[in-house]
Amino acid sequence: MSTAVVQQETKWWSGGKSPFNASYGKVMMWYFLMSDAFTFGAFLISYGTIRFSQNHWVDPNHVFNSFPFAGHTNLPLAFVSLMTFILIASSVTMVLAVHEGHKMNKAGVEKFMLWTILGGLCFLGCQAWEWTHLLTAQHEVLVNGKIELWNTTVAHNPFGPEVMFNGKEVATPGPIAFGSYFFEITGFHGFHVFSGIIINIVMYVKAKMSHFEQRGHYEMIEKAGLYWHFVDLVWVFVFLCFYLI
Amino acid sequence: MSSSVSSPEISFHPEHVESTKPIWRTFWILSALTVIELTIGLVIYNIHKGENPNATLVLAFKGMVCILTLAKAYYIVAVFMHLGSEVRNLIMTIIVPLCLFVWFITAFLWDGNSWKNLRNRYNGVKAVQTEQTAPAVKDKGAKD
Secondary structure (H helix, E strand, O other), X not given: OXXXXXXXXXXXXXXXXXXXXXXXXXXXXHXXXXXXHHHHHHHHHHHHHHHHOOOOOOOHHHHOOOOOOOOOOOOOOHHHHHHHHHHHHHHHHHHHHHHHHHOOOHHHHHHHHHHHHHHHHHHHHHHHHHHHHHHHOOEEEEEOOEEEEEOOOOOOOOOOOEEEEOOEEXXXXXXXHHHHHHHHHHHXXXXXXXXXXXXXXXXXXXXXXXXXXXXOOOHHHHHHHHHHHHHHHHHHHHHHHHHHO | OOOOOOOOOOOOOOOOOOOOHHHHHHHHHHHHXXXXXXXXXXXXXXXXXXXXXXXXXXXXXHXXXXXXXXXXXXXXXXXXXXXXXXXXXXXXXXXXXHOXXXXXXXXXXXXXXXXXXXHHHHOOOOOXXXXXXXXXXXXXXXXX
């Protein structure tokens, strides 16, 4: 419509204005996110490389099959689905906060930023539970002819290939790279979630203190939103690489 | 109306949409894609539990899951992050470098697979040292 005509008529590179019709801060946030995408991409692709180079890898449906308060019930993919939905929902509330910002609606921005912060905190709580569960679980492993009880750490992996021992199937030690990769990648992602929550809290406080009202626009909320959506996007790929394929 | 006092480098503001319908519509699309992915994940789980897991079928399902994830990524970036409504050149400066990922993923997974094959073939095979002595050269009456 009218925007398309303006795009064609304007001389974008003649100086004095942004050739992308976006503020410096927004463009730089996009480029930072692109660099972060390559960092996460490097980690995930390195995980894929090591995984493809192994004859046996862990089956995520056997490692991640627990749910808080459900004891030993076998629920593959259940808890991680909940985490994914929490993060998607917090992304939606973030978009709604930006939307309210466009309408200069201070109360709306505050409300949706609070929901986003809450969603982020819930996700971190879930991730903490997942880590704790892996680090404190006890799995039977056949080591040197004896059954030991192992947790999953960067040095221990009780999810190796199964063998018959005394009439029943028991696991042998699995590839230790799994622990390192899982804790490091989900930890790095969790760190981004944590810093995103801090940024969102700062945004909430600034909105409440009418900084954006006085400034006349809520663009900073938009930039914080870009960071938060990036965090969600990375989770989508982490979820894919560790839990689905 | 809004954002009239934003940064001076901005030439025009995109028309502001009042309703939140596109946002919620995208939320339902993302949720549906996630549910489909999870269903396929459980199908893969059941295939592995069965008698003779068909490796090609599992690979096909994993491929489907990857494509669904790319679709989710598209919706998050284009709608939630608003990249879809930005100036086309900005979109290109983001998307074109990310196409490096295609080569990145292909090359490294190919490498990983090659390591596995090499290890399986050569692990435990003793390295054989071959030694060959150069044949003695007979002096053939040196000429000046």
